[in-house]
Amino acid sequence: MALFEPGIGYVDIAAGQLKGATNRYVKTFRDLEGLYEDAEAFAAVVAARGDEVAYEVTDYKPSANAGDIIIGVTRMEPGKVGREYHMTRGHIHARPNRPEMYYGESGLGVMLLESPAGDIRTVEIGPKAICYVPPFWIHRSVNVGSEPLVMTFAYPADSGQDYDVIAKAGGMKSRIVDDGRGGWKAIDNTAYLTRPQALVDSIMARLD
Ligand SMILES: O=P(O)(O)OC[C@H]1O[C@H](O)[C@H](O)[C@@H](O)[C@@H]1O
Numbered sequence: 511m512a513l514f515e516p517g518i519g520y521v522d523i524a525a526g527q528l529k530g531a532t533n534r535y536v537k538t539f540r541d542l543e544g545l546y547e548d549a550e551a552f553a554a555v556v557a558a559r560g561d562e563v564a565y566e567v568t569d570y571k572p573s574a575n576a577g578d579i580i581i582g583v584t585r586m587e588p589g590k591v592g593r594e595y596h597m598t599r600g601h602i603h604a605r606p607n608r609p610e611m612y613y614g615e616s617g618l619g620v621m622l623l624e625s626p627a628g629d630i631r632t633v634e635i636g637p638k639a640i641c642y643v644p645p646f647w648i649h650r651s652v653n654v655g656s657e658p659l660v661m662t663f664a665y666p667a668d669s670g671q672d673y674d675v676i677a678k679a680g681g682m683k684s685r686i687v688d689d690g691r692g693g694w695k696a697i698d699n700t701a702y703l704t705r706p707q708a709l710v711d712s713i714m715a716r717l718d
């Protein structure tokens with residue numbers, strides 16, 4: 511096995527970027543069609559700022575080899591679509607037993623997690639908080655603050671991302687919305703379809 515060289519990156523909190531990253535991944539508001547409950551409010555956001563960056567990921571990816579690691583920074587714009595706070599698309603890892611960690615740099619976020627069977631967890635992430643995303647949990651970041659949300663993350667390099675698991679269920683089971691008092695609350699996604707038990711079993715059985 512050939513050796514890789516050590517690497518270094520710098521977290522630029524103000525820019526919300528990893529300086530020295532090897533990859534950049536950007537989603538504009540226009541890219542997020544179908545995510546939000548309020549289609550009219552979404553259309554208004556797209557009309558006003560469709561080409562602006564809703565969230566950005568800069569990461570250091572030495573390889574996609576088993577046993578290697580991807581380290582990066584994500585930056586999310588603050589704001590809401592209707593009553594719903596800005597969020598990432600969300601995914602389960604394509605190799606679902608791979609975990610992830612997130613470290614809060616600035617702003618206030620919620621990690622919304624859903625098990626394949628539809629159990630929901632929410633974890634608030636402020637500066638210096640470390641969030642453990644366990645294997646097999648679908649996860650999505652939500653910016654519930656009034657400032658950009660910046661988080662550092664790391665996960666196994668061969669994890670991959672599967673977006674279909676959310677799309678086929680009509681979204682995640684919960685939505686993170688304004689609670690009317692400047693905070694957030696989780697409410698039911700009325701379009702959610704519970705996964706068939708056979709699908710849940712097949713996800714949970716994957717250990718490769
Ligand atoms: O992949 P999305 O759900 O669009 O989220 C964007 C990004 O979020 C996190 O920061 C992950 O670690 C990235 O690998 C992911 O690509």
Ligand SMILES: [Fe+2]
Binds near residue numbers: 601665
């Ligand atoms: Fe992930």
